[in-house]
Amino acid sequence: MIDLIGAMSFRTAGTAQRLGVFELLGAGPQPAADLAAKLGLPAEPLPVLLDALVAFGYLVKTHDAYALGPAADPWLDRTAGGGFAPILAVWHDLIGELWTGLEASVRAGAPPEPFYPWLVRSPDRVRDFQDMLAGLARMLAPAVAEAAPPLTGSLLDVGGGHAVYSIALCQANPDLRATVIDLPEALRQGSVHVERAGLAERVQLVPGDLADHIDGRHDAALLFNIVHGLDREAAADLVARVARALRPGGVLLVLEPFADPPAGAGAHDTALLAGFSLNLAATQGGRLYTFDEVASWASAAGLTGVERVALGTPSTDELLVARQEAQ
Ligand SMILES: C[S@@+](CC[C@H](N)C(=O)[O-])C[C@H]1O[C@@H](n2cnc3c(N)ncnc32)[C@H](O)[C@@H]1O
Structure with a gap:
């Protein structure tokens, strides 16, 4: 009841x-x-x-x-800056529209309709989605910048949409510049945030598709909340392609709530993560992966020194840090 x-x-x-x-x-x-x-x-x-x-x-x-x-x-009052309004809007649409296909998705082994085309069909929905993610990113970004190793040179932020993490890392690392790749609709908020931060010269926004070839040679790459939206094969393939875009000594940072949350996660965290994983499976064909699964993809891609780094803030999100061999 x-x-x-x-x-x-x-x-x-x-x-x-x-x-x-x-x-x-x-x-x-x-x-x-x-x-x-x-x-x-x-x-x-x-x-x-x-x-x-x-x-x-x-x-x-x-x-x-x-x-x-x-x-x-x-x-929930947007005029008063209500930070939970986009979260309620996104989840209301997810549960009210896409979760009606939960049974079909479990029976068929795939979501009834692809998630991102559904999302971008409504400009309000894609705005709310990016606002929700940007709000969460603003809470975590200081801890991520603190926990990440010192970064210089070129950073590739794959699926970085709102650009909040790239902005925070550029602010924390004065010799870093970033390239954010995402769908064009997702970059709209990103460009506002970059302008507002006065970082237009150091943070470049590039419309592109994750499925495309990943160009360039970078000193660092972010895969933040990306692999959980993909099935195992696609996630491992993306990790490998991003690893190939790293220079020798380059660092890969993966931010995820892993399926095996950190010690100290409460019953509420565990329940929310299980529901989130089911949402990913039902709507995107993804799921939450354990740290060891993601680490095994990084190792298979030739990365070494894989580390699990907790964020110094109460959160179920953690960093996986791995490096391309220095030559
Ligand atoms: C869960 S969000 C994570 C955003 C950000 N990295 C973060 O951690 O807050 C996933 C991001 O991947 C982007 N994305 C999804 N499918 C994509 C595709 N096929 N090509 C490019 N970007 C894609 C989405 O637009 C979205 O910004």
Whole structure:
């Protein structure tokens, strides 16, 4: 029953967000009739939805007026910088649209429809996806920059979209310049972030496909949250292609929540990772891999000195660091 209530609560909050309820209430408490008029909705059943949001903790009701409650204020009000709004939007679409194919995906052994074409079909969705990732990256980037070895020369950021990690590593390493490869839609936010950081001369954004040949010779490469979106064969192949793009002595950094999380991960972390892995399997044909699996691909690609590096912040994300032999 708790799971059922959780599912109802999640879908109700996602629907309210799509309707624009949280932004409107960010301006102050309002009765249901005013909300309906401003949102262009019929008088019913909006109050039923609002009462459910009260019961689930997203809103509070005083006399006849609804206001943002502790689960929404400021988390879901985009006008107040609500950092959880893109996360709710992306997961609401994932669970509401793509997870309806979960059974078909398990039966067929592949997702019913390719994930990224689905994502980019809606400009709002791809924006929310990159905003969600950029928000998570902003939380982790200082710890990643701290844990990474000193970097100089050329950094290749494969699937680096929002560019937050490349920016942070360039800021931490003054002699580093970065090339971020991603789908054109994903680079839109990246270019805004690079401009804002004043790093346009050092961070280059290149539209491209992971399946294409990876050009150039680089001193370092990032595969951050990429291999989990691929099946084993494609993931191992990508690690090998990126390894070939490294100069002798070059370093590969893989950031992942591994399927075997660090000691100290709680029951909540384990459950979230298992659900995330199922989401990857059902929607992208990927999954979370153990550290040893990813390490074995790096070794097979000729990289050495493979290390597992914890981030100095509470997180299930960890770094795998490996090096191309110096000649
Ligand atoms: C889970 S996100 C990770 C983004 C970033 N590296 C991070 O850690 O926050 C995966 C990234 O891979 C990009 N991507 C997926 N398929 C791709 C493809 N075929 N070619 C290029 N980029 C792709 C996505 O657009 C997205 O930015």
